Structure formats: C-alpha cells, structure tokens
Amino acid sequence: MFTDGDPRLGQLLDGIVRLAAGELDSRIEVSPARDELDAVIMGTNLLAEDLQIMYQELEQRVESRTRLLHEAHREMQKMALTDSLTGLANRSALVSAVNEALTETAAGGPPPALILLDLDAFKGVNDSLGHAVGDLVLNAVGNRIRSSVRDTDTVARLGGDEFAVLMPATTMARAATVGKRILASLDAPIELDHEAVRCGASVGLCVGDSGQSAEQLLMEADVAMYASKADGRNRLKMFEPTMLHARQLRSQLVDDLRAAISGSELVLHYQPVVELATGRVEGVEALLRWDHPVRGRVMPDEFIPVAEDAGLISELGGWVLRTAVGQLLQWRNAALVGDDFSMRINISPSDLQRLEFIEEVRDVLNGAGISPEMLVLELTEGAIVRGNELDRYSLNSLRKLGVGLEIDDFGTGYSSISYLRRLPVDKVKVDRSLLKDLGTDPAQPALIAAILQLIRACGLEAVWEGVETAEQAEHLRNIGCVSAQGYFFGRPSPAEELAGLLDRQRPAQEPG
Numbered sequence: 170m171f172t173d174g175d176p177r178l179g180q181l182l183d184g185i186v187r188l189a190a191g192e193l194d195s196r197i198e199v200s201p202a203r204d205e206l207d208a209v210i211m212g213t214n215l216l217a218e219d220l221q222i223m224y225q226e227l228e229q230r231v232e233s234r235t236r237l238l239h240e241a242h243r244e245m246q247k248m249a250l251t252d253s254l255t256g257l258a259n260r261s262a263l264v265s266a267v268n269e270a271l272t273e274t275a276a277g278g279p280p281p282a283l284i285l286l287d288l289d290a291f292k293g294v295n296d297s298l299g300h301a302v303g304d305l306v307l308n309a310v311g312n313r314i315r316s317s318v319r320d321t322d323t324v325a326r327l328g329g330d331e332f333a334v335l336m337p338a339t340t341m342a343r344a345a346t347v348g349k350r351i352l353a354s355l356d357a358p359i360e361l362d363h364e365a366v367r368c369g370a371s372v373g374l375c376v377g378d379s380g381q382s383a384e385q386l387l388m389e390a391d392v393a394m395y396a397s398k399a400d401g402r403n404r405l406k407m408f409e410p411t412m413l414h415a416r417q418l419r420s421q422l423v424d425d426l427r428a429a430i431s432g433s434e435l436v437l438h439y440q441p442v443v444e445l446a447t448g449r450v451e452g453v454e455a456l457l458r459w460d461h462p463v464r465g466r467v468m469p470d471e472f473i474p475v476a477e478d479a480g481l482i483s484e485l486g487g488w489v490l491r492t493a494v495g496q497l498l499q500w501r502n503a504a505l506v507g508d509d510f511s512m513r514i515n516i517s518p519s520d521l522q523r524l525e526f527i528e529e530v531r532d533v534l535n536g537a538g539i540s541p542e543m544l545v546l547e548l549t550e551g552a553i554v555r556g557n558e559l560d561r562y563s564l565n566s567l568r569k570l571g572v573g574l575e576i577d578d579f580g581t582g583y584s585s586i587s588y589l590r591r592l593p594v595d596k597v598k599v600d601r602s603l604l605k606d607l608g609t610d611p612a613q614p615a616l617i618a619a620i621l622q623l624i625r626a627c628g629l630e631a632v633w634e635g636v637e638t639a640e641q642a643e644h645l646r647n648i649g650c651v652s653a654q655g656y657f658f659g660r661p662s663p664a665e666e667l668a669g670l671l672d673r674q675r676p677a678q679e680p681g
Contacts, residue, residue, distance in 0.1 A: 177206050184213060193221035254304060255311035258325035263333055266323045267383035270337040275379040282344035283377065284334040285390035286314075286351065286370040289403055291330035294366055306359055306366055313354040318347055333390070341376050341407065348372050348405045356403075369403035371395075376408075392416050399474075423479045425461065426472055430481065430488055434460050437492055438661035441670065442513065442632060442654045445646040450674060452511030452545070454654065455493040456661045457485075482517045483526075489514055490533055494544065496664050498537040505671040511573060513545040521548075521563040531570060541571030547598065550576050564593045575632070579624075589627040597624050601635020601655070607644060618648050 184197035250262035270281035295303040323335040358365040373394030397406040439453040459467040574594040636655030
C-alpha cells in the first residue's frame with residue numbers, strides 16, 4: 170500500500186496536469202516498487218501514449234485534408250479562369266492579365282498589345298458539319314494561335330469563335346508581326362476525319378497606354394476587328410481613333426434601320442424581267458431601298474451587311490416578302506398582270522436556316538390569295554452550294570410549296586455544273602459580268618453560248634442580267650435565250666411607274 174506522503178502522488182498529479190495542458194509526450198517515472206500506485210502511473214503513461222498517437226494521426230489527417238482543400242481551391246481558381254473547351258484562358262483571366270500589364274505600363278514599363286480575332290466562316294462549319302466538328306475546329310484554332318505567340322503571351326477564348334492574345338511589354342510592329350503570323354497559320358485548312366475545314370479570321374490590334382482600363386483596351390481591339398470584317402475579312406487592322414466614329418455611326422445606323430422596318434422609310438423598287446422574243450414584261454425583281462430622313466437614299470449594299478450583323482436580316486426579309494406580295498396582289502386586282510407574271514425577291518441564306526420561314530412564305534401567299542408559282546425566291550450561288558442539310562430541306566419544302574427558286578449572280582461563285590444538276594432550283598440568273606465584254610472580246614460570244622447550253626443541259630433556264638444595249642439584247646435573242654433583265658429594258662422604279670408600263674403592254678396581252 171502507499172501513503173499520503175508518497176512522493177509519487179505528487180509526480181502523478183503533475184503528470185496529469187501536463188497531459189491536460191497538451192504535453193502528450195510527457196511521461197511519469199515508474200518506481201521499482203511496482204505496486205498499485207505504479208500501476209496507476211503505468212496506466213496514465215499508456216493513456217498519454219495513446220493520446221499522443223491519436224493526436225499525431227489527427228494532425229496528419231488535418232494536414233492532408235487541408236492540402237486537398239488547397240488543391241481543390243487552386244483547381245477551382247484555374248477552372249474559373251480557363252475556357253473549358255480549349256484549355257485557354259477565358260475572358261476573366263484575360264481581363265486580369267490586361268489590368269496587370271497596364272499597371273506595369275503605368276509604372277513606366279513598355280505597353281501591352283491586344284489582338285482580337287473572330288473566325289470568318291465558323292457559323293457555316295457549325296451549321297453544315299455540326300457542333301462536335303465545330304468544337305474540334307475551335308481547339309485546332311486555339312492550338313495554332315498558341316504556337317504563333319511567345320510563352321509570355323496570354324491566349325484566351327472569349328466565347329463562341331472569338332479569341333484574344335495579350336502581348337505584354339511589346340511594340341505595335343512586333344504585335345503586327347504576330348497578328349500576321351496568326352492569320353497565316355489559320356489560312357491553311359484544318360484537317361479532320363474525312364473533312365478539311367478552312368477558317369480565316371478577321372483580326373483587330375491595339376496597343377495600350379497608361380491610364381487605360383482593360384475594358385477600354387478590349388473595346389478598341391474589338392472596334393479594329395470589326396473594321397477588319399468590314400474591309401473584306403481575313404486581314405489585320407490596327408486601331409485608329411477614327412474607327413470609333415465609324416463604330417458610332419454604324420451603331421446609329423442599326424437603331425435607325427430597326428426604326429425604319431417598323432416605320433415607313435423602306436420602299437421597294439421594281440425592275441422588269443423581259444421575255445426577249447416578244448418584249449413582254451414577264452415579271453419584276455423587287456429591290457429594297459431605304460429613304461433615311463437625314464442621310465437620304467441608302468442603298469442595300471450599305472445597310473444589308475449591317476442588318477446581317479445586327480440580326481435584323483430576317484425581319485427585313487419578312488417586310489420585303491409581305492410588301493412585294495401585297496404589290497403583286499394590287500397589280501393582279503387591277504388586271505395589270507396575269508397568273509403567268511412573277512414577283513422575284515432576294516432572300517438571305519439565314520432564312521433557309523429558319524424552319525418557320527416556310528410557314529411565313531405560305532401564310533403570306535395564302536393571305537393574299539396569290540398562287541405560289543407567281544413568287545420566285547432568288548439566292549446567291551455560293552449560299553446555295555455551301556448549304557447544309559437544313560438549307561436543302563428548306564429549298565425542297567419551298568419547291569413542294571410551288572414557289573419558284575432561282576440562283577442569282579451565277580458566274581461569280583462556284584459555277585459548277587455538277588452542283589446545278591443536283592440543286593432544287595428552276596432558273597439561273599447569269600451575272601452581268603459575263604455579258605459586259607460582248608462586242609469587245611472575240612471569245613465572249615462563244616463563252617455565252619456555252620454557258621447557256623450547259624445551263625439548259627441541267628434542265629434549267631437562264632435569265633441574263635445586266636443587258637444595257639440593243640446589241641446585247643439582240644445577241645441573247647439570237648442564241649435562244651428566253652429572258653433578260655437590265656437597264657436597256659428598264660431601271661428599278663417605284664410601283665406606280667411599273668404600273669404604267671404594265672398598263673401600256675396590256676393590249677398586247679389581251680385579245681382584240
């Protein structure tokens with residue numbers, strides 16, 4: 170037995186106090202007596218050892234869990250700054266890098282340059298080959314851009330088919346060299362399984378300055394990029410302050426066009442399509458004009474691209490369809506035209522991508538009580554040839570509806586007879602460029618005759634546009650061409666003037 174004066178009691182009490190204070194490596198010395206008090210001391214030491222082991226294991230688990238949490242946090246940060254498709258930086262990462270580069274410039278360092286590029290033909294890739302192929306193309310484009318720049322440059326995908334390159338501490342000349350290198354890398358076709366895709370780009374470039382924000386630099390690069398698109402695509406444009414004014418004018422033009430569609434500023438002029446053998450006006454082409462209250466007459470080649478970029482082209486096309494068919498109804502009700510007369514309107518390739526377009530055409534015709542055969546829709550050759558399955562479905566649906574289909578501007582694009590044989594079209598409008606050298610180029614008559622024979626060999630009929638002289642009209646008549654259009658027969662004019670022309674020819678249409 171042990172007594173109250175046993176010094177081991179004090180040692181045991183001290184040891185327990187140390188353990189309670191967290192000194193798990195402390196131990197109490199066991200005496201040689203090996204009595205009951207020593208047994209308590211040994212038990213306390215064993216408990217301390219177990220607690221020490223448990224604490225060490227807990228520390229290891231906490232350390233491991235903390236490390237995992239840090240790794241997960243870094244991964245989340247990386248994901249938040251990385252484009253999930255290409256693995257490039259995203260917009261947030263780019264803005265952060267631009268701000269950092271501009272901060273260094275404000276401290277006296279060299280300025281950064283920003284390159285912004287947008288693929289010129291990517292929508293066609295997605296539409297014709299599918300989004301899976303589109304994703305492969307975007308990855309390939311990202312890799313080509315990355316291989317064209319320095320390791321210190323930041324390559325980002327901003328979304329869709331828009332990419333950016335930040336070059337810190339550089340000059341305009343060096344940045345322009347890199348931009349041209351990127352353009353050259355994208356000029357070569359991208360080889361995929363059973364497909365070779367070519368995707369050029371429009372590139373805008375600007376150099377930063379102290380006091381600028383990332384948003385300002387991105388805006389200037391964006392302005393330069395859109396100037397590149399407007400200048401013909403697949404080229405590089407450096408930002409100039411005058412571009413900002415052009416951008417503001419374009420933005421104002423979009424607002425004005427939106428108001429014009431819902432207002433009364435748009436007007437259709439009509440150009441005759443003539444039967445060469447008789448001189449009879451067999452139809453007209455509806456040509457859109459915009460009478461702007463401030464700018465005056467605005468021609469389609471100026472505002473149609475704006476409408477396409479702003480997503481207004483279908484709304485604009487709907488206005489043309491309704492107005493032209495309405496005019497056709499007025500002429501028919503006035504007995505100025507018969508059922509063999511045709512109204513030709515130009516439609517956008519984007520209309521063929523809208524399944525509701527077929528219903529819109531049907532509804533307009535039914536609402537006016539106009540036979541579908543009296544409406545002819547014109548599309549450019551390139552738009553039809555490059556079309557995808559949805560385009561072909563729309564064309565076939567329109568043909569089943571009874572609407573006439575005509576290739577416009579034949580001779581400026583593919584001009585492939587093999588395509589002509591497969592396309593669901595009725596007529597081919599031959600571009601004016603193939604007629605202009607008639608009378609000056611000795612080889613031109615044979616070329617014109619060959620084109621007419623090839624079109625007819627495909628089961629189609631030709632309409633020749635750009636006829637400006639009696640000699641041209643006579644030559645086309647002599648080789649058997651049926652229809653023609655051009656200034657020789659009449660310029661585009663308002664509906665009232667066309668009504669007078671139709672009225673004057675009416676006796677020739679009606680017996681006795």
